[in-house]
Amino acid sequence: MFINEHASGEEHEHAEMVDATEDAEHHEVAKERLKRKEFEIFIGGLDKDAVEDDLRKIFSQVGKVTLVKLLMNPQTKKNKGFAFLRLATVE
Known part of the structure; x- marks a missing residue:
């Protein structure tokens, strides 16, 4: 300064x-x-047809899911095979 x-x-x-x-x-x-x-985890190796609801359903068994960022390919309208998921707690 x-x-x-x-x-x-x-x-x-x-x-x-x-x-x-x-x-x-x-x-x-x-x-x-x-x-x-x-509270955020990376999820890779996803099937190209997986959707946000699929991830919420599966990971809700682990804890409360507060956010799913499923990255999409704009040309194919399918996911890129990975996502970021945020849980309510670390546990």
Whole structure:
């Protein structure tokens, strides 16, 4: 961060407070992303005809499924053979 040599001590303190606030906010966002990733799993080797409901049905036996990201091929309208699935808890 660039500080003007002629900046008053008060301005310098304010700049440091802003930096500390931004760092804290960034840390919280990063922490939340990591927390969500704890509950997310990669699923590969899927049949090209598998659909989101198939994954929800199968993985609901393990825990509450909160999100399914089944990646699709726009040309064939079939899945690409893999997905990301998020569960409500790590257990």
